[in-house]
Amino acid sequence: MDEAEALRRLGEARVGRLATADRQGVPHVVPFAFAVDGRTVFWAVDRKPKRSKRLKRLDNIEANPNVELVVDHYDEDWEALWWVRAAGTARIVVDPDERDRALALLREKYGQYRTALPDGPVVAVDLVRVSGWQSR
C-alpha cells in the first residue's frame, strides 16, 4: 500500500487506536476519534463526567511527545485484513485559529460532534511516518 492510499484510509477511518508512552516507556493505548488535515491528525478531549483527573494520554504526551496510531480493518476472512500505522509527535494545540480549524474538521467528520463539541484540550499529531499493510 503506498503512502497516498494509507493516508486516504487513515482519513476515512471512523476510529483509531492511539498509543502513547510515559517517561519510563510504559505504553498506553486507547480508541479515539480523530480528523486528518494533510499530515496532521487532530483529536479532542470530550467533556465527560468524573473527568476531574487528568487523562493519562495527556500526561504521557507532555512527558514524551512520541505517539503512534493505527487504523485497521478486522475481518474473519484473514485475507481481507489491512492496517495503517502513523507515527508522529503530539502537542496540545494552543493557537486559537488552529483549535477552531481542528474542531471544525472534527465536527465535519463526526455528526456526533454537531450537538456538543468537545470542550477539552485539542491535540495535534504531526505525522512523520505513515505506512500500510494489506493481506493478499
Add this chain to the structure above:
Amino acid sequence: MDEAEALRRLGEARVGRLATADRQGVPHVVPFAFAVDGRTVFWAVDRKPKRSKRLKRLDNIEANPNVELVVDHYDEDWEALWWVRAAGTARIVVDPDERDRALALLREKYGQYRTALPDGPVVAVDLVRVSGWQSR
C-alpha cells in the same frame, strides 16, 4: 465495568490492539489476534512472506517488556461505546508445554489457525491491570 466483566470481554474479542514501546519510549501499536488464559494473554507470530526482518514489537518487548492492549466496540451511536484495557509484561514463551498450550488456545479460538498454526515466536503477556469503560 468490574474486572470480571472486563476479562470476559477481553477473552471474547476477536481482535485487539497491542502497544509496545522501545527503550527510548517510542510507542508502536498493531492489531493482533490473541487468546486469554486466566490473567495471561497469548499471541503468536504468523509465518508471512518477507518476514526476514524482525518484528518491531518483538524487538520492543526484548528492550522493554511493558505493554498495554485494548479491545473496544466502536459504534456510530456513541452511547454504545466501550473498551477494555489490559496492561502487563510480555515475554517470549520458551517452555515447550506452555507454547503448546498457547497454540492450542489460539487454535480453539480462531478457526483461521486450524489449517496453519503460527510457526513464529509465541508471546505471553502476564496482566497486571485490567480496566474497562462503558458509555452510558
